[in-house]
Amino acid sequence: MTTQPDPVHHLLDRLLRDVLLPEEREQLAGAVRILQARVNEQGGAASVAVSAVRLMNQAGAQRDAAEARVRELEAQVARLTPGTSPAEHCGHQIPALTKHTERTECVLRPGHHGSHATQHGARWWWISNAEATP
Ligand SMILES: [Zn+2]
Known part of the structure; x- marks a missing residue:
């Protein structure tokens, strides 16, 4: 986890002491917008990760079903192949x-x-x- 950059702390400190200058107000607003964009990006990345895990689980279930079907078909082929069973x-x-x-x-x-x-x-x-x- 990253810590907030010092300029933001400095600006927050000045805001809380009610001594923020107009240009510092704009700097603080810009920093908050950047932080909000990062939060949104992380939320999007988390959503992509959740979707990826869901797809991997579905693929695993399909693989298991396909493997079971292959085993059934192999057993059927073995039964129907002359010489391998009655x-x-x-x-x-x-x-x-x-x-x-x-x-x-x-x-x-x-x-x-x-x-x-x-x-x-x-x-x-x-x-x-x-x-x-x-
Ligand atoms: Zn029987």
Whole structure:
């Protein structure tokens, strides 16, 4: 933070002592106008900074959504690429029991009976889904 220049202090002191000369009055008015312009510039700069932060936050949210979409599409490509997974499978996602649960899909054929199964043999079914109960 900058301090006010000495001439302004001197002029303010003379104003408060009621001994300000007419030309000093003009000098003080000019100094006040300059200070007001600086305050306005800083307000404008602060407004620009706030807008920039808002834009950066929006860009971050768009980036996160785009990255999630890329992951979805990559998973879809992996599912549809021959040799990387069964050509056709049920596709039900294993429930996320913990945040560490690997989100894999059922590898059994579509319309299979009984519980769903991962490629590692883990089995699950939805209690409310009558057709998936074993
Ligand atoms: Zn299944």
